[in-house]
Amino acid sequence: MEMQDVIEEGYVGILEDLRKRSLWMLHYCTACGAIELPPTITSRFDAERFGIAPFVTSRQSDILLVTGYINIKTLRRIVTVYEQMLPPKYVIGFGSCTINGGIYWDSYAVVKRLDLYLPVDVYIAGCMPTPMAVIEGFRSLMKLIDEGKANGWKKYIEDNAYYKENQRKVLG
Amino acid sequence: MIDEVIKSLPYEVIEKRKQRIIVKVEGESFASALNALKGLSFNRLNILTAVDFIKEKEFEIVAILHSDENKVIAIVKTRIPRDNPSIETITNIYPNAYKYEIEMSEMFGIKVLGNPDSGKEFVLEDWKDLPPLRKDFDSIKYATEHYESRNVEVKYD
Numbered sequence: 001m002e003m004q005d006v007i008e009e010g011y012v013g014i015l016e017d018l019r020k021r022s023l024w025m026l027h028y029c030t031a032c033g034a035i036e037l038p039p040t041i042t043s044r045f046d047a048e049r050f051g052i053a054p055f056v057t058s059r060q061s062d063i064l065l066v067t068g069y070i071n072i073k074t075l076r077r078i079v080t081v082y083e084q085m086l087p088p089k090y091v092i093g094f095g096s097c098t099i100n101g102g103i104y105w106d107s108y109a110v111v112k113r114l115d116l117y118l119p120v121d122v123y124i125a126g127c128m129p130t131p132m133a134v135i136e137g138f139r140s141l142m143k144l145i146d147e148g149k150a151n152g153w154k155k156y157i158e159d160n161a162y163y164k165e166n167q168r169k170v171l172g
Numbered sequence: 173m174i175d176e177v178i179k180s181l182p183y184e185v186i187e188k189r190k191q192r193i194i195v196k197v198e199g200e201s202f203a204s205a206l207n208a209l210k211g212l213s214f215n216r217l218n219i220l221t222a223v224d225f226i227k228e229k230e231f232e233i234v235a236i237l238h239s240d241e242n243k244v245i246a247i248v249k250t251r252i253p254r255d256n257p258s259i260e261t262i263t264n265i266y267p268n269a270y271k272y273e274i275e276m277s278e279m280f281g282i283k284v285l286g287n288p289d290s291g292k293e294f295v296l297e298d299w300k301d302l303p304p305l306r307k308d309f310d311s312i313k314y315a316t317e318h319y320e321s322r323n324v325e326v327k328y329d
């Protein structure tokens with residue numbers, strides 16, 4: 001192995017490690033679960049000790065946190081926001097509404113599964129998940145990044161046709 | 173205060189409490205009743221909405237007014253037939269009724285005459301079914317047809 005390659009490999013390794021340690025999240029607060037975020041990111045649970053901080057623009061964020069039920073109107077915006085983000089990017093589905101519709105399973109407006117439309121890396125179950133569960137979700141995302149398994153954004157590029165077709169089905 | 177209001181109203185007052193009156197009017201005199209009540213210090217429109225009485229084949233239009241001066245709520249109700257429903261706009265009396273009227277026309281399919289945006293898209297995007305807050309709209313059927321669910325068996329132990 002040449003010197004150049006060794007340096008590059010080490011460089012990439014360090015980058016990955018740093019990436020894991022500074023996750024900025026775009027909290028797309030669609031629903032009630034968003035109320036658990038203030039205690040998560042402020043002094044009591046203090047998510048910033050894991051390097052997780054809320055951020056305001058999609059271009060500079062790493063995590064898209066979808067908190068709660070998604071209806072047609074918000075899905076359109078979520079997809080736009082997700083496509084604006086720069087890779088590597090991760091999606092966390094927050095609350096049981098993103099998993100199977102939750103208590104809105106029979107609603108005329110709520111889509112029931114987030115993973116049909118966006119590649120979800122981690123789901124946090126609960127209605128609503130406590131700050132401890134949220135931090136646990138972040139930690140498992142960090143573990144996945146460490147193991148190189150958080151490849152949702154690559155999947156979105158590879159299976160783009162699949163996601164686009166699902167999106168078209170509900171958005172028209 | 174309430175007694176004065178009731179005395180000067182030419183409409184049927186079906187309930188009277190210390191801080192609340194419920195007024196029932198005929199469909200055509202809805203706007204004029206609101207106008208009269210506005211003159212009697214009911215300066216604020218809290219909400220304008222509809223209720224679907226499917227068995228009686230009628231919609232009930234409800235407006236809740238509030239008087240800041242006397243701290244009294246007035247609920248004005250009227251019934252309109254369920255097929256081809258339409259009401260007159262009340263934006264000339266209470267301008268904030270504008271959005272309520274658009275929402276009502278979207279969610280119940282009630283045409284609001286005189287409101288230029290009645291019938292236009294408001295919160296629903298590309299809606300092609302019955303208006304969703306009508307009682308004959310089957311929400312569960314719509315949801316199962318349009319949105320895929322996660323078919324997992326739930327086991328309780």
Ligand code: SF4
Pocket residue numbers: 031032033067068069094095096097098102103126127128129
């Ligand atoms: S999972 Fe519960 S808390 Fe979260 S959006 Fe759904 S109903 Fe609200």
